[in-house]
Amino acid sequence: MRIDIQRKSFGGSDVLGRLRLDIRRGQRIAVLGPSGVGKSTLLRIIAGLDRDFPGSVGGDERLSVVFQEPTLLPWRRALDNITIPTGCDLALASDLLKRVGLQDQLDRFPRQMSLGQQRRLSLARAFAARPDILLMDEPFASLDPDTATRMIDLTGDLLDHSGAGLILVTHEAREPVRLAARPLLLRGDPATLHEDGQTI
Structure with a gap:
């Protein structure tokens, strides 16, 4: 670039x-x-x-971007916050959630997560875009x-x-x-x- x-x-x-x-x-x-x-x-x-x-x-x-704020979809669960914006498959999304330590948060909405967890979810989403x-x-x-x-x-x-x-x-x-x-x-x-x- x-x-x-x-x-x-x-x-x-x-x-x-x-x-x-x-x-x-x-x-x-x-x-x-x-x-x-x-x-x-x-x-x-x-x-x-x-x-x-x-x-x-x-x-x-x-390119993939991680902003100052997590900019997550508040009406979607954690797994959907990765698969919907990036189009990645469930296997990659699940693997990334595991890598960032959120494997037990798949069905949680962003509002149910701490700021640190939201930041990790945002990071996983960014890498899901390869x-x-x-x-x-x-x-x-x-x-x-x-x-x-x-x-x-x-x-x-x-x-x-x-x-x-x-x-x-x-x-x-x-x-x-x-x-x-x-x-x-x-x-x-x-x-x-x-x-x-x-x-x-």
């Missing part, structure tokens, strides 16, 4: 400056930066949810430290098992370390990507 953004503006003000980035299956990248710098905006562009910018995002890689690259928008935010650590380790295990690449948006420096992701810093006004003090 090749990302080439000339700029991204809101209301006439540039939020993102010139950004160029290449990533392929198996590579892991973490985009760090303070709140409000444009990290989620960048991820939405990469995901194809925002096309209002000069530039291009190209490639035939299959992505080449997984996009994650601060998925461990608002979790207590122990739960966040378990979620990070679980994500790493699923990435290892699937071979998928990763673009993680976060403001926590420890997350890229635990996920063996290449850290890039988004900073400036408008924001650009930096690595080892150099603009990339």
Whole structure:
């Protein structure tokens, strides 16, 4: 996947400056930066949810997204929350639910689950789509430290098992370390990507 953004503006003000980035299956990248710098905006562009910018995002890689909130179907049970959005078969859905520790939650609705369980269900759904690259928008935010650590380790295990690449948006420096992701810093006004003090 090749990302080439000339700029991204809101209301006439540039939020993102010139950004160029290449990533392929198996590579892991973490985009760090303070709140409000444009990290989620960048991820939405990469995901194809925002096309209002000069530039291009190209490639035939299959993408899957884990948002800050689980964005589950509240009227569907856990198993259906995987099979319906992704079209995967019951065997894969059941295997993923087992991998994330929700094998005993198949018939529960999201409202009957804790936030941590909902996050794990959302993660299982993302991998059920068989992505080449997984996009994650601060998925461990608002979790207590122990739960966040378990979620990070679980994500790493699923990435290892699937071979998928990763673009993680976060403001926590420890997350890229635990996920063996290449850290890039988004900073400036408008924001650009930096690595080892150099603009990339």
